[in-house]
Amino acid sequence: MTSVNDNSSILKPLTEHFKDYLPLNDEEEALLLPRIVEKKIRRRKFILQEGSVCQHYNFVVQGCFKIYKVDEKGVEHNIQFVTENDWATDIGSFHSEKPSELYIEAMEPSTILQIHKTDLLFLYVNIPKLDRNFRVIIENKFVELQNRLLQSFCYNATERYLAFLEQYPELSKRLPNTQIASYLGITPEFLSKIRRELVSK
Amino acid sequence: MTSVNDNSSILKPLTEHFKDYLPLNDEEEALLLPRIVEKKIRRRKFILQEGSVCQHYNFVVQGCFKIYKVDEKGVEHNIQFVTENDWATDIGSFHSEKPSELYIEAMEPSTILQIHKTDLLFLYVNIPKLDRNFRVIIENKFVELQNRLLQSFCYNATERYLAFLEQYPELSKRLPNTQIASYLGITPEFLSKIRRELVSK
Numbered sequence: 244m245t246s247v248n249d250n251s252s253i254l255k256p257l258t259e260h261f262k263d264y265l266p267l268n269d270e271e272e273a274l275l276l277p278r279i280v281e282k283k284i285r286r287r288k289f290i291l292q293e294g295s296v297c298q299h300y301n302f303v304v305q306g307c308f309k310i311y312k313v314d315e316k317g318v319e320h321n322i323q324f325v326t327e328n329d330w331a332t333d334i335g336s337f338h339s340e341k342p343s344e345l346y347i348e349a350m351e352p353s354t355i356l357q358i359h360k361t362d363l364l365f366l367y368v369n370i371p372k373l374d375r376n377f378r379v380i381i382e383n384k385f386v387e388l389q390n391r392l393l394q395s396f397c398y399n400a401t402e403r404y405l406a407f408l409e410q411y412p413e414l415s416k417r418l419p420n421t422q423i424a425s426y427l428g429i430t431p432e433f434l435s436k437i438r439r440e441l442v443s444k
Numbered sequence: 445m446t447s448v449n450d451n452s453s454i455l456k457p458l459t460e461h462f463k464d465y466l467p468l469n470d471e472e473e474a475l476l477l478p479r480i481v482e483k484k485i486r487r488r489k490f491i492l493q494e495g496s497v498c499q500h501y502n503f504v505v506q507g508c509f510k511i512y513k514v515d516e517k518g519v520e521h522n523i524q525f526v527t528e529n530d531w532a533t534d535i536g537s538f539h540s541e542k543p544s545e546l547y548i549e550a551m552e553p554s555t556i557l558q559i560h561k562t563d564l565l566f567l568y569v570n571i572p573k574l575d576r577n578f579r580v581i582i583e584n585k586f587v588e589l590q591n592r593l594l595q596s597f598c599y600n601a602t603e604r605y606l607a608f609l610e611q612y613p614e615l616s617k618r619l620p621n622t623q624i625a626s627y628l629g630i631t632p633e634f635l636s637k638i639r640r641e642l643v644s645k
Contacts, residue, residue, distance in 0.1 A: 338587075344594065375572075386536035396521040396629065397513060397515040397521060
C-alpha cells in the first residue's frame with residue numbers, strides 16, 4: 244500500500260530464491276533491499292557485451308537470456324540459457340575485472356534484479372550466509388557446465404538435444420530453432436531432422 | 445618433535461592454501477586437523493571410479509591427477525588435470541550422492557589430503573569462513589571450466605594447445621603426449637605435428 248511496501252515487494256523473488264538455500268531474516272533483507280535495482284530489459288537488449296567488464300550479478304525474475312561468445316569468424320556459440328529464478332553473469336570478468344569475452348542478451352522481454360559488485364562485496368561481509376548461498380549456487384552452475392562439457396565430448400547431436408530438453412524443459416517452446424541449434428553446435432536444419440526422427444520413433 | 449607436532453604438520457599445505465583466501469586461526473585449524481586424512485596414492489591408482497559416489501574433497505599436496513570420462517565406445521576424454529595446491533573432486537556426485545560418471549586417476553605418485561563429506565558439512569557449519577573460501581575456489585574452477593568450453597567451441601587445435609600451455613605451464617613436461625592429446629580432443633600424432641610447427645615458427 245505504502246511506497247515502502249511497494250519497494251520491498253521488488254525483493255520478493257530474490258528472498259524466495261534464497262529460501263532454497265539459507266533464508267534471509269528481516270535484518271538481512273533490509274540490508275539487501277537498497278542494494279538491488281530492478282530493471283526491465285527489452286528483447287534483443289544486452290546486459291553484457293564483449294569487451295565490457297561485467298559489474299553486476301543479474302537475477303532473472305522474468306524472461307530468458309542467452310550467454311554466448313562470437314568467434315573470429317563471427318559465429319555465435321550459445322554456452323548457456325538463463326531463465327526465471329537463476330543468475331546471468333560472467334563470473335570470470337566480474338571477479339578479474341577484465342573485459343568479458345561474452346554477450347548476455349535478452350531473448351524475451353525480461354525483468355532482472357541487479358546487484359553491483361561493490362554492493363555484493365558489502366553484502367558478503369555483512370550477510371555471511373550469502374557466502375554459503377552463492378557457494379551452493381555456483382557449485383550447481385559448475386555441475387551444469389561440466390555436464391555440458393561432457394556432453395559436447397561424448398554425446399551425439401540427438402543425445403545432446405535430449406539432454407537439452409531435460410535441462411530446460413520449458414525452453415524448447417520458448418526459443419527459436421536457431422538458438423537451440425547454436426547451443427547444440429549444429430545447424431537449424433539438422434535440429435529439424437533430429438526432431439522429425441524423434442517424433443517418428 | 446612430538447607426535448602431535450608431526451600430526452599437525454600434515455595440515456600445513458592446506459592452511460597455506462587457505463592463506464590465499466581467508467586464513468584459518470588456531471581454533472579453526474584445531475577443528476580441521478582431526479577431519480583430514482593424508483593418503484599416498486600410487487601412480488595409476490583411482491581415487492574415484494565411474495559408478496561410485498564421490499564422498500571426499502581431495503586436496504592435492506604432491507602429484508598430478510586426471511579427471512576423465514569414458515564414452516560408450518571406450519574412448520577417454522580428459523576434462524581436467526589437477527596438480528599441487530588444488531582440489532580433485534566430482535562436485536556433482538559429491539552433492540547429489542548419485543554415482544559419478546567420472547574417473548579420477550593419479551598420473552604420478554601423489555599425496556592428497558581427504559575430507560569426507562560428513563566432515564566437510566561439519567566444517568562448513570563450524571568454520572563459516574570455509575563457505576567464503578570454497579565459494580571463491582569453486583568460482584575459479586567455474587571460470588576455468590567455462591574457458592575450456594569456450595575453447596572447445598571456438599579455438600582450433602593449435603590455439604587449444606597454446607591455451608593448455610598457459611593454464612598448466614608445468615604439465616607439458618610432466619604428462620605423456622597421449623594424455624595431453626586426449627585433453628585437447630586430438631590424436632597424439634596431430635599433437636606432435638602441432639608441436640613441430642610451433643618449434644619451426
